[in-house]
Amino acid sequence: MIPTTYAVARIEADPTLPIIRITRDFAATPAQLHRAHTDPELFARWVGPRSLQTRIEEWDARTGGCWRYVASREGVEFGFHGTFHEIRPDRIVQTFTFDGDPDGVALETLRFEDLGDGRTRLHAQSLVDSFEGRDAWLRSGMESGINEGYDTLAELMTDGAL
Amino acid sequence: MIPTTYAVARIEADPTLPIIRITRDFAATPAQLHRAHTDPELFARWVGPRSLQTRIEEWDARTGGCWRYVASREGVEFGFHGTFHEIRPDRIVQTFTFDGDPDGVALETLRFEDLGDGRTRLHAQSLVDSFEGRDAWLRSGMESGINEGYDTLAELMTDGAL
Numbered sequence: 001m002i003p004t005t006y007a008v009a010r011i012e013a014d015p016t017l018p019i020i021r022i023t024r025d026f027a028a029t030p031a032q033l034h035r036a037h038t039d040p041e042l043f044a045r046w047v048g049p050r051s052l053q054t055r056i057e058e059w060d061a062r063t064g065g066c067w068r069y070v071a072s073r074e075g076v077e078f079g080f081h082g083t084f085h086e087i088r089p090d091r092i093v094q095t096f097t098f099d100g101d102p103d104g105v106a107l108e109t110l111r112f113e114d115l116g117d118g119r120t121r122l123h124a125q126s127l128v129d130s131f132e133g134r135d136a137w138l139r140s141g142m143e144s145g146i147n148e149g150y151d152t153l154a155e156l157m158t159d160g161a162l
Numbered sequence: 163m164i165p166t167t168y169a170v171a172r173i174e175a176d177p178t179l180p181i182i183r184i185t186r187d188f189a190a191t192p193a194q195l196h197r198a199h200t201d202p203e204l205f206a207r208w209v210g211p212r213s214l215q216t217r218i219e220e221w222d223a224r225t226g227g228c229w230r231y232v233a234s235r236e237g238v239e240f241g242f243h244g245t246f247h248e249i250r251p252d253r254i255v256q257t258f259t260f261d262g263d264p265d266g267v268a269l270e271t272l273r274f275e276d277l278g279d280g281r282t283r284l285h286a287q288s289l290v291d292s293f294e295g296r297d298a299w300l301r302s303g304m305e306s307g308i309n310e311g312y313d314t315l316a317e318l319m320t321d322g323a324l
Binding site for chain 1: 178179180181220225226227228230243244245246247248255257259267269271287289291292293
């Protein structure tokens with residue numbers, strides 16, 4: 001039996017909860033993947049579609065801290081902000097709002113599952129308060145941004161940047 | 163037709179989402195109700211069951227801030243903590259974790275609806291990531307704590323403490 005691997009992100013909608021789940025494997029330790037999500041300079045290098053540049057405006061990666069970044073392309077800017085509800089070695093819980101939808105809030109949970117041999121499975125869960133809001137995210141073209149971001153992160157790992 | 167009023171909190175489970183909704187009317191302005199939820203000394207005076215004393219340990223009531231308080235009775239302590247994702251005049255979005263269930267996180271949204279004549283309707287929504295978690299909260303006896311807390315808050319308003 002061949003074990004399941006997620007070399008490309010699996011993105012799925014929960015059938016009964018307003019949740020998007022993303023699963024992706026990386027050739028990195030949990031500590032490296034944790035650093036990729038908490039070190040602002042590293043995070044800015046990989047997050048989002050390749051065509052966007054990320055500028056960190058606020059970043060206090062501790063339980064109870066907050067964050068804000070702006071993604072831009074040719075002068076068009078997209079801002080995002082939230083709080084770090086909790087940061088543990090194996091789990092990060094944070095809130096997420098896109099400035100363009102200021103009433104929308106997602107509660108995101110990231111888990112870093114150690115697969116051994118220097119490999120880690122990222123489990124990212126995004127919870128919102130309506131199925132309409134969740135499905136609008138799924139239709140927004142988020143897959144390409146997510147996949148390009150994670151591919152860039154995998155390249156940073158290969159290049160030894162983490 | 164007699165308009166609906168919520169002199170006692172209505173507490174209801176959403177039929178299709180892992181959400182608890184609480185509705186309660188107060189003889190106060192939206193600004194007073196906002197202050198009751200953001201001023202730490204006021205908040206400590208009303209939140210929770212009457213038999214518990216509340217001690218604020220951390221309180222930074224701004225968008226991106228965090229909070230922590232401990233409720234105690236005869237030496238037994240219950241800690242709670244979270245972040246303020248957003249604080250606006252008519253809406254507060256915050257996260258909530260009970261130390262006794264450290265993996266559980268609720269995303270809470272409070273809205274202050276101005277009913278006119280110095281009356282305001284509080285709409286509190288609590289979103290979690292499973293129906294089991296939501297229903298465990300409903301079975302925990304939360305109603306008495308919520309009703310006693312809001313009754314105390316209403317008394318503070320009558321006494322002119324806000």
